[in-house]
Each structure stands twice: as structure tokens, then as C-alpha cells.
Amino acid sequence: MSRASMLAARLLLLALALGLWEALPRLGWVDDEILPPFSAVFVTALQLLQRPAIHGDLVTTGLQLGAALIISVPTGVLLGILLAENKRLAQVCEPLLYFLFSVPKSIFLPLFILTLGISFWQKVAFGCFSTILIVLMSATAAVRSVREEHVLTARSYGATRAQITRHVYLPSMLPVLLEALRLAVIFSTTAVVLAEMYASRSGIGQQIASWGESFMMRQLFAGVLIVSVTAIVINEFIRWIENRCSHWRS
Known part of the structure; x- marks a missing residue:
């Protein structure tokens, strides 16, 4: 599903939910003092x-x-x-x-x-x-x-634990x-x-x-x-x- 279709589906679902919220007390199906x-x-x-x-x-x-x-x-x-x-x-x-x-x-x-x-x-x-x-x-x-080969490569080049954390793990x-x-x-x-x-x-x-x-x-x-x-x-x-x-x- 494309991004535009996903956005449209979300907006439609939101409109249906808000419409139902508006309709229930207006139609008297729920007491408007409660909802x-x-x-x-x-x-x-x-x-x-x-x-x-x-x-x-x-x-x-x-x-x-x-x-x-x-x-x-x-x-x-x-x-x-x-x-x-x-x-x-x-x-x-x-x-x-x-x-x-x-x-x-x-x-x-x-x-x-x-x-x-x-x-x-x-x-x-x-x-x-x-x-x-x-x-x-x-x-x-x-x-x-995290791929183990990335960590092993960094260690083979003498990277410290802090450098591995910063340049391998975090990205x-x-x-x-x-x-x-x-x-x-x-x-x-x-x-x-x-x-x-x-x-x-x-x-x-x-x-x-x-x-x-x-x-x-x-x-x-x-x-x-x-x-x-x-x-x-x-x-x-x-x-x-x-x-x-x-x-x-x-």
C-alpha cells in the first residue's frame, strides 16, 4: 500500500470514529451527560x-x-x-x-x-x-x-568498545x-x-x-x-x- 493510500485509510478510519462519537449522543443512543x-x-x-x-x-x-x-x-x-x-x-x-x-x-x-x-x-x-x-x-x-561481521571488522581494525558502540551499534x-x-x-x-x-x-x-x-x-x-x-x-x-x-x- 502506498503512503498516500495509507494516509487516506487512516483519515477515513478517524472520520468514521469521530462520526460515530458525534452520532451516538445526538441520536439518543447514549446519554449526552455521560458521552x-x-x-x-x-x-x-x-x-x-x-x-x-x-x-x-x-x-x-x-x-x-x-x-x-x-x-x-x-x-x-x-x-x-x-x-x-x-x-x-x-x-x-x-x-x-x-x-x-x-x-x-x-x-x-x-x-x-x-x-x-x-x-x-x-x-x-x-x-x-x-x-x-x-x-x-x-x-x-x-x-x-546488528550483523556480527560488522562488529568483527571494526574489532579487526582495533576499534575500542566505545568506538564500536558509536560507529557500529548506534547507526x-x-x-x-x-x-x-x-x-x-x-x-x-x-x-x-x-x-x-x-x-x-x-x-x-x-x-x-x-x-x-x-x-x-x-x-x-x-x-x-x-x-x-x-x-x-x-x-x-x-x-x-x-x-x-x-x-x-x-
Whole structure:
């Protein structure tokens, strides 16, 4: 399927989903107090974006998300490379890593709150914890996918481990790492917003939780829409970079 056809199919699917969202409450099949029409939610989102307080909440969430990604992505990549190069270490650690990956991270959130309170860094730490494993495992798989002859050639020319990592591993791993980064954005966004909803003084997650508790459904869905659109834009930007680097797979 061509790129234009793929884009058209995605836009058609999006139009059908939004049309169904608009039609269900308009036709009375769903109570509009529970599920407001999309048009009403969209207008509410535009109104919310004009409020300075919402700008502050979005900036707070964005800073927490950015800090979590800046810490977790490089750390996960380096640990993934270390794990892939050391078979004994991998045999010891991988069972524990798979176990932690399979456990819902939300059950650890109270532990982060008890340890770090409801501070900025509590959200960052929980975002890192929820993100670093997917990056680590993706980096490990990416290193193992690098052609062995490339590594052997570099070693035969006397390349150090740091040079091999920089000039062999990272270029070969980049498309896979960009895909992992897209997943990291999703995981980290979910974790940060969840932490804000659970216990926070600021942030868009705290606002969404407040609207839900007050049964302000238009504001609730508008907040979710704002977060979703922002995450989609970031995701598609990374996908664009990933497509530009796709020739490095060969």
C-alpha cells in the first residue's frame, strides 16, 4: 500500500470514529451527560486552551514527561547494550526484567508516593520506571540484530568498545531505537498523567481527575483529547524521523 493510500485509510478510519462519537449522543443512543458529542468536546477543548491555568498544567506535565524521557531513554539504551554484550549477565537478569515488564506498573505508584511524596520528581521517577524497561529490552534486541561481521571488522581494525558502540551499534540500532522511543513516549505519558491523577497539585492529569470527580464530562473528555492529540503529534513526528532513517536497516 502506498503512503498516500495509507494516509487516506487512516483519515477515513478517524472520520468514521469521530462520526460515530458525534452520532451516538445526538441520536439518543447514549446519554449526552455521560458521552458528550465530539463537536461539544472539541469546542470545550478550544476554550480550555485559552485559559492560562491550563497552559501552566500542560507545561508542568510536559516538563515531567521530558525529564522522564531524557533520563530513561539513554539509560535504557546503555543498559540494553551492556546486557546484550554480556551473555552471563543477560541470563541472570532477563527473567527478572521479563517479570517486571509483565507486572502492571500502576501497582507500584503508591510506593513512589510514599517514598518521594507528590513532588515533581515523583512523577519523573514513576515515568522513568514505566518507560526504561521497554527501552532496555528494545535496545537489547537491536544490539543482537546488528550483523556480527560488522562488529568483527571494526574489532579487526582495533576499534575500542566505545568506538564500536558509536560507529557500529548506534547507526544500525537507530531505526529500532526510534521505534522504541515512540513506545517510550506512550508509556511515559500514560505514567506521568496517571501519577498526576492519583496525587498531584498541578498538571493536566490532576485537572482530568478533578473534572471526573465533579462529573464535568465535557471538560474530562476535552482534557483527554488534548493529551491524546499531543501524544499523537509527538508520535508521528518520531515516525517521520524513523521513516527517514529506514534505509539504515539494510
